[in-house]
Amino acid sequence: MPATIIDGKAFAAKVRAQVADHVTRLKDAHGITPGLAVVLVGEDPASQVYVRSKGKQTVEVGMKSVEHKLDAETSEADLLAVIDQLNNDPEIHGILVQLPLPKHLDEDLVINSIAPEKDVDGFHISNVGLLGTGQKSMVPCTPLGCLMMLRDHHGSISGMDAVVIGRSNIVGKPMAQLLLGDSCTVTIAHSRTKDLAEVVRRADIVVAAVGRPQMVPGDWIKPGATVIDVGINRLDAPERGEGKTRLVGDVDYDSCAAVAGAITPVPGGVGPMTIACLLANTVTACCRANGLDEPDGLTA
Ligand code: NAD
Numbered sequence: 001m002p003a004t005i006i007d008g009k010a011f012a013a014k015v016r017a018q019v020a021d022h023v024t025r026l027k028d029a030h031g032i033t034p035g036l037a038v039v040l041v042g043e044d045p046a047s048q049v050y051v052r053s054k055g056k057q058t059v060e061v062g063m064k065s066v067e068h069k070l071d072a073e074t075s076e077a078d079l080l081a082v083i084d085q086l087n088n089d090p091e092i093h094g095i096l097v098q099l100p101l102p103k104h105l106d107e108d109l110v111i112n113s114i115a116p117e118k119d120v121d122g123f124h125i126s127n128v129g130l131l132g133t134g135q136k137s138m139v140p141c142t143p144l145g146c147l148m149m150l151r152d153h154h155g156s157i158s159g160m161d162a163v164v165i166g167r168s169n170i171v172g173k174p175m176a177q178l179l180l181g182d183s184c185t186v187t188i189a190h191s192r193t194k195d196l197a198e199v200v201r202r203a204d205i206v207v208a209a210v211g212r213p214q215m216v217p218g219d220w221i222k223p224g225a226t227v228i229d230v231g232i233n234r235l236d237a238p239e240r241g242e243g244k245t246r247l248v249g250d251v252d253y254d255s256c257a258a259v260a261g262a263i264t265p266v267p268g269g270v271g272p273m274t275i276a277c278l279l280a281n282t283v284t285a286c287c288r289a290n291g292l293d294e295p296d297g298l299t300a
Pocket of ligand 1: 166167168192193196209233
């Protein structure tokens with residue numbers, strides 16, 4: 001039987017609609033508009049695209065969007081001053097500093113200067129600790145999107161064997177914590193893992209977050225397993241015309257889809273969920289800041 005395709009684009013639209021509904025309720029019942037501030041330092045073209053897209057979607061769900069664009073030479077002190085001002089702005093409920101930062105800026109210092117309750121990326125050390133100890137936190141957007149899709153597809157994932165390939169602070173580690181929080185038996189594999197194929201073959205759930213195009217072949221996948229492909233890799237595609245490229249994930253889609261029970265495509269799987277979860281985190285942060293009920297199903 002062919003694998004079910006988990007449609008992240010459609011799911012993200014559902015999440016955005018739920019966020020928009022909640023924003024309307026916050027405005028009508030409490031006169032509160034959730035606000036998201038994005039800080040971009042420098043002119044990295046990919047970061048500019050992400051920031052534009054975040055701003056557009058923030059406005060589309062009815063929230064206030066603020067962008068701070070600072071030049072590439074901005075000093076650490078000036079950047080910290082912008083964050084301090086946003087930390088103290090009652091109309092701003094979420095702050096995101098677009099990564100990567102230029103080399104002269106200390107990323108850890110900058111992220112840890114964001115007020116934890118406004119840290120909608122979930123990268124502040126307090127949120128990392130809260131997530132690791134199973135307490136209420138702001139949860140990193142990409143792993144949160146993966147968890148939402150898994151819960152939606154399976155209902156419960158309790159007791160399932162999950163393998164996360166990749167141990168980054170942004171995806172792999174928080175993903176493993178979330179799966180553990182939902183009572184999976186979790187293995188984290190990485191570049192030094194011995195016999196990765198055998199490790200992956202045990203898994204009912206495989207989350208690939210490596211950054212290596214199509215590295216997981218179908219014969220590593222247990223029949224019927226669910227495959228969540230976080231990877232975004234750009235390959236040359238001369239067949240589409242000169243200079244053209246195409247996006248592929250970290251799993252070899254065709255061979256994995258032939259064996260898996262369910263799979264996320266690239267593009268159209270995990271990618272669209274990430275910004276939807278950023279909006280979800282902002283509305284959650286706004287509710288928490290105002291002592292109001294959070295929307296159901298939008299956090300871990
Ligand atoms: P990263 O480079 O920080 O981490 C990659 C991890 O993969 C490392 O922990 C490393 O140990 C592991 N690894 C490297 N080679 C390996 C190998 N041969 N076998 C097993 N493990 C290996 O990357 P990241 O930030 O976690 O991102 C991973 C991928 O996910 C990238 O393609 C990135 O573009 C994508 N990504 C997508 C989204 C999204 O919104 N969909 C968000 C973040 C990252």
